[in-house]
Amino acid sequence: LPSTLTGISLLQDVYGTEYAYADLDEVKIYDVALSDDEIEAELNSISQLEYYLEGVSLKEYGIRVESSTGVLDLPKLKTPASNDWADYHGKVIDLTAKRYEEREITLNCWMKATGKMDFTERLNRLYEVFRKDGTQRLMIAIHPTKPLVYEVYCEDGVAPSKRWHDDKMIGTFALKLKEPDPVKRVVRHQRLGVSSSQLTIAFKSDKMVNIYWGDGSVDYDVYGDHTGANAITHTYQDNGIYYAILGGVIEEMEDFTTSGILVWNKL
Numbered sequence: 206l207p208s209t210l211t212g213i214s215l216l217q218d219v220y221g222t223e224y225a226y227a228d229l230d231e232v233k234i235y236d237v238a239l240s241d242d243e244i245e246a247e248l249n250s251i252s253q254l255e256y257y258l259e260g261v262s263l264k265e266y267g268i269r270v271e272s273s274t275g276v277l278d279l280p281k282l283k284t285p286a287s288n289d290w291a292d293y294h295g296k297v298i299d300l301t302a303k304r305y306e307e308r309e310i311t312l313n314c315w316m317k318a319t320g321k322m323d324f325t326e327r328l329n330r331l332y333e334v335f336r337k338d339g340t341q342r343l344m345i346a347i348h349p350t351k352p353l354v355y356e357v358y359c360e361d362g363v364a365p366s367k368r369w370h371d372d373k374m375i376g377t378f379a380l381k382l383k384e385p386d387p388v389k390r391v392v393r394h395q396r397l398g399v400s401s402s403q404l405t406i407a408f409k410s411d412k413m414v415n416i417y418w419g420d421g422s423v424d425y426d427v428y429g430d431h432t433g434a435n436a437i438t439h440t441y442q443d444n445g446i447y448y449a450i451l452g453g454v455i456e457e458m459e460d461f462t463t464s465g466i467l468v469w470n471k472l
Contacts, residue, residue: 210234256312257344259334263314267327272313276345276353280305280387304454308387310343310357312380316365317373324374328365335359339423343382344448351468354391354448356417357382386415386452389472393448394419394465396441404449405464407436412454419447432460 213232233247256263256270263270283306287298318324334341340356347353360383367376394404406416413426418439431437441447448468451458455471 255346257342257346258331259341260344266316266331267318267323268314268316268331270312270314273311273345275308275310276355278308280308282306305387308355308384310355310382310384312382313377314380315375315377317375320372320374321369324367324376328363328376332363335363340385340417342417342419350393350466352448353472354419354450355382355384356386356450356452357384359383386417386450388455389450389452389469390455390458390461390467391448391450391469391472392463392465393446393468394441395446396444398444402442403438403440403464404447405436405438406449406451406461407432407463408451408461409459410453410457412457414451414453414455414458417450417452419449432462436462 239247256268283304285299285303287296289296316324316327318327335358340358343355343357345353359381361381363378363380365376365378367374392404392406396402404418408414409430409432410428413428416424416427416437416439418424418441420441420443422439424437424439427437429435439449449465
């Protein structure tokens with residue numbers, strides 16, 4: 206603009222339809238026009254990589270993640286049905302409708318504390334999270350609006366390697382997690398008030414699907430026709446951004462619609 210910027214307005218020019226609703230997450234103003242490639246690069250650099258457990262950054266525990274494995278790996282294929290005919294080469298293997306085993310995630314961590322008591326208290330706080338019933342939500346922020354989210358549990362425990370000191374203490378450990386629903390669809394919803402407290406999801410499925418709503422509540426073994434008046438509605442009590450996970454054989458879901466924003470069609 207040749208003159209001083211006095212404000213920003215978001216407009217729509219499709220007047221034959223109803224108005225839409227949108228959330229503006231972050232704003233940056235530049236004194237030069239950016240190309241499409243530069244805009245994409247900016248989007249990828251806005252959010253710093255960060256790990257969250259049950260909505261709490263691991264940094265608040267004093268934990269830093271040095272490296273991770275399994276977060277984007279294709280889980281191991283379940284053993285398919287096969288026949289080994291004696292008069293044929295090799296095997297006849299059924300590779301239709303592939304199904305996968307649990308996803309295994311490892312976070313290689315180190316934790317810094319101000320002393321023995323601080324170190325012990327931080328560890329106990331972490332242990333209490335995994336002692337809760339059900340799965341725990343792991344979120345890896347790689348993008349402002351498209352994080353990686355998982356419902357996990359800790360099977361192998363946590364065994365930190367440490368040396369006791371009276372002042373600063375540092376311990377290292379591998380956080381080994383498993384995700385029982387490794388194939389999922391992710392929907393984003395933001396509650397701003399009572400009027401936006403509900404998220405609706407509709408679909409048809411003959412296979413059972415688990416819906417993790419992102420606020421600690423879960424609907425297990427959902428199947429059948431949940432379209433139209435039978436759509437599933439969940440009410441959030443507190444304002445915030447939530448990521449609902451639909452875990453199961455989502456490849457066979459039909460007529461999927463939602464009032465939220467589809468973040469990952471398949472993750």
